[in-house]
Amino acid sequence: MRPAFEDINAELIALGEMRDKPAGTVRITTFKHAATSVLCPVLPGFLAAYPDIRVEITVDDALTDIIESRYDAGIRFSEKVAKDMVALKVGSDxxxxxxxxxxxxxxxxxxxxxxxxxxxxxxxxxxxxxxxxxxxxxxxxxxxxxxxxxxxxxxxxxxxxxxxxxxxxxxxxxxxxxxxxxxxxxxxxxxxxxxxxxxPGYYLYHPNRRQTPPALAALIDVLQVS
CATH class of the missing domain: 3.40.190.10 (Periplasmic binding protein-like II)
Known part of the structure; x- marks a missing residue:
């Protein structure tokens, strides 16, 4: 039942965030180097473009279970990403x-x-x-x-x-x-x-849901362009 409840929760979050611009909190766990080299350079422009989004970054070198710990996404090297996750490259080599x-x-x-x-x-x-x-x-x-x-x-x-x-x-x-x-x-x-x-550079990964929360989707778009 757990995956079904997670999908329902994701849909509810997405519905709650549907407005002219995405809103809500994006929680990410990652290495310190990935935080400073991938995330921090894009955050000023991203937060200026999406003032209703809050980004919470937890620096942790351990391999945190993002579902159990209720993170929206993680950023790691590709070999550290579980096979059942959606993974997108967000950093250069x-x-x-x-x-x-x-x-x-x-x-x-x-x-x-x-x-x-x-x-x-x-x-x-x-x-x-x-x-x-x-x-x-x-x-x-x-x-x-x-x-x-x-x-x-x-x-x-x-x-x-x-x-x-x-x-x-x-x-x-x-x-x-x-x-x-x-x-x-x-x-x-x-x-x-x-x-x-x-x-190879870092990959952002998140659970394989039918609906990616709009706030997370907006951050992914910025990271893949940068």
């Missing part, structure tokens, strides 16, 4: 990068291959969901492979990874858009560039 500060490399050799990372202090990321450490992903001649790194610091937040790298505390694996300006300013040095893969 994402380049990865490995970086360290000039102070860190002052007395250490630059790694030439991912295997050289074994001799470096690498800053690890721990998954909120599984509790495991992220294995750094690389690519050679189109073939992906992973390298498990070690170091004295472990975080579960990308901002702290970046701060530690800037402070000279080790090498970090981050998204290119997070570090491009810092590399241009000389505050970070990018290494292993030819080994770093490009990931």
């Amino acid at each position: 994402i380049q990865t990068a490995v970086v360290g500060s000039p102070a860190y490399f002052a007395n250490r050799p630059i790694p030439n291959t991912p295997q050289d990372l074994a001799g470096h202090n690498c800053i690890n990321y721990r998954f909120a969901t599984s509790g495991g450490l992220y294995s750094w992903e690389f690519e050679e001649d189109g073939r992906p492979f992973q390298v498990r790194v070690d170091g004295s610091l472990v975080f579960n937040d990308g901002d702290l990874l970046l701060a530690a790298a800037l402070a000279g505390q080790g090498i970090a694996y981050l998204f290119e858009d997070r570090i491009a300006d810092l590399v241009a300013e000389g505050r970070l040095i990018k290494v292993l560039a030819k080994w770093c893969p490009i990931f």
Whole structure:
């Protein structure tokens, strides 16, 4: 009975929102990077165009069940989206990068291959969901492979990874858009560039309903155009 009740609820929400412009609250769960790189850039224009819509964003690296937690949608990488969801690409492809500060490399050799990372202090990321450490992903001649790194610091937040790298505390694996300006300013040095893969961008996903709530549909339209 649960899917039927959810469809009825969605229809009631849609009926309540039917007016000259969409209205209501859109609740979204997503990663911090997706929030800052995909959602935040479009929100000023979107909210100005739709003053009766309120957007609530929950940043959560865990794989939240959007139906159970009553979210309208989530934004994740495609491989993290359940097969029974409607998924729409809302972000460009994402380049990865490995970086360290000039102070860190002052007395250490630059790694030439991912295997050289074994001799470096690498800053690890721990998954909120599984509790495991992220294995750094690389690519050679189109073939992906992973390298498990070690170091004295472990975080579960990308901002702290970046701060530690800037402070000279080790090498970090981050998204290119997070570090491009810092590399241009000389505050970070990018290494292993030819080994770093490009990931498909983020996908917005939501339950497969007959009627998408108008407020959510309006936000999807803006995200797919941007």
